Amino acid sequence: MRLMVSGGGTGGHIYPALALIKALKKREPDSAVMYVGSERGLESSIVPAKGIPFQSTRIQGFKRSLSLENFKTVYLFLKSVHAAKKMIRQFKPDVVVGTGGYVSGAVVYAAARLHVPTLIHEQNSVVGITNRFLSRYVDRIAYVFDAALDQLPATKMVKTGNPRAQEAAEIVSHFSWTEYGLKDDVPTLLIFGGSQGALKINAATVAAIPEFNQRKYQVVFVTGQKRYDGVMAELKDVTVADNVVIKPYISNMPEVLPKVAAIVGRAGATSLAEITADGIPSILIPSPYVTANHQMKNAQSLATVGAAEIITEENLSGTTLLRKADQLMKDDALRQDMAAASKQLGVPDAADRVLDVVESLKQTK
Numbered sequence: 274m275r276l277m278v279s280g281g282g283t284g285g286h287i288y289p290a291l292a293l294i295k296a297l298k299k300r301e302p303d304s305a306v307m308y309v310g311s312e313r314g315l316e317s318s319i320v321p322a323k324g325i326p327f328q329s330t331r332i333q334g335f336k337r338s339l340s341l342e343n344f345k346t347v348y349l350f351l352k353s354v355h356a357a358k359k360m361i362r363q364f365k366p367d368v369v370v371g372t373g374g375y376v377s378g379a380v381v382y383a384a385a386r387l388h389v390p391t392l393i394h395e396q397n398s399v400v401g402i403t404n405r406f407l408s409r410y411v412d413r414i415a416y417v418f419d420a421a422l423d424q425l426p427a428t429k430m431v432k433t434g435n436p437r438a439q440e441a442a443e444i445v446s447h448f449s450w451t452e453y454g455l456k457d458d459v460p461t462l463l464i465f466g467g468s469q470g471a472l473k474i475n476a477a478t479v480a481a482i483p484e485f486n487q488r489k490y491q492v493v494f495v496t497g498q499k500r501y502d503g504v505m506a507e508l509k510d511v512t513v514a515d516n517v518v519i520k521p522y523i524s525n526m527p528e529v530l531p532k533v534a535a536i537v538g539r540a541g542a543t544s545l546a547e548i549t550a551d552g553i554p555s556i557l558i559p560s561p562y563v564t565a566n567h568q569m570k571n572a573q574s575l576a577t578v579g580a581a582e583i584i585t586e587e588n589l590s591g592t593t594l595l596r597k598a599d600q601l602m603k604d605d606a607l608r609q610d611m612a613a614a615s616k617q618l619g620v621p622d623a624a625d626r627v628l629d630v631v632e633s634l635k636q637t638k
């Protein structure tokens with residue numbers, strides 16, 4: 274198999290693509306892979322660091338208001354389609370897969386124009402702008418939430434789940450909290466605001482730290498790479514006790530997650546795929562800044578079955594965060610019930626399901 278994959282901008286689009294590549298390499302070790310990302314997205318550092326062949330192109334998103342920048346966006350899109358066609362002619366993929374983000378718009382569109390079989394993966398319950406555009410041109414659409422069904426062409430849809438769920442479910446973790454200076458026999462609460470960190474979650478956590486210092490559980494607070502210095506500056510005069518650790522980013526999340534007792538986080542689709550694959554209880558604070566409030570819908574799919582609790586960003590403060598965190602961390606039975614409900618939603622063979630679709634597309638060539 275020669276597979277070209279494109280997805281980017283943010284971790285939620287990149288990690289499913291990487292999980293798919295991992296599953297392909299396991300199934301067909303001789304397969305060749307090319308990842309095409311944007312020059313400035315997170316993928317330009319994450320993907321090459323994994324030793325995966327990576328090519329990039331310059332691209333940007335549309336501004337919602339009428340703006341001259343939008344002419345530049347169209348220009349960069351057309352230029353990227355041209356560049357992607359060149360990459361496709363060179364690499365000669367059997368199939369091209371897009372996992373979302375502007376860059377995948379250009380690459381998958383280019384592939385469809387060149388009559389290379391195409392598949393897109395939609396992680397969310399509300400379809401993103403890129404996948405909405407691509408849905409007219411691609412051969413198949415892999416999806417996670419049934420809510421996406423009536424937003425896309427029914428004949429192309431295949432339910433697969435999110436490939437990252439399989440990576441999370443299959444990992445044999447040797448991670449120890451001692452690597453963070455913490456203990457392995459104390460329950461750990463992981464707080465993180467998606468792949469880039471979230472200002473409001475960071476502010477509430479900073480406010481709660483003096484109280485977390487007194488708790489019998491441990492707290493790992495991940496700020497987001499770019500927000501770390503700001504958080505540390507705010508905590509300049511605050512004592513951070515031994516049971517609290519602050520990190521800018523966790524690069525081995527699948528290893529860390531199985532050792533986590535509960536999560537406080539955003540409700541990005543890829544995070545939720547991991548959380549449910551591992552069966553982890555969570556307190557979700559959906560980002561209100563995303564298309565059609567889709568994180569709230571993602572979060573509700575967990576909350577309605579008792580797998581998660583929701584705090585709206587409006588109601589988020591150090592006090593509300595602490596109250597919910599205490600409730601969960603002090604009640605082992607509640608955590609167990611939520612964990613079981615969470616696991617019910619997991620799709621631990623999602624990557625294989627996507628690969629099956631990829632293989633079937635190759636046959637159509």
Ligand SMILES: CC(=O)N[C@H]1[C@@H](OP(=O)(O)OP(=O)(O)OC[C@H]2O[C@@H](n3ccc(=O)[nH]c3=O)[C@H](O)[C@@H]2O)O[C@H](CO)[C@@H](O)[C@@H]1O
Pocket residue numbers: 283284285286288396397437465466467468469495521522523524525526539540541542543544545547560563568
């Ligand atoms: C603001 C925004 O547009 N967010 C979207 C973005 O979120 P975002 O990029 O935050 O995506 P998710 O929360 O879905 O996934 C984050 C990914 O980053 C990983 N991670 C995170 C922190 C860390 O320290 N280390 C690490 O590896 C997580 O394990 C996960 O694999 O893409 C998702 C699609 O999947 C959407 O549902 C989200 O609405």
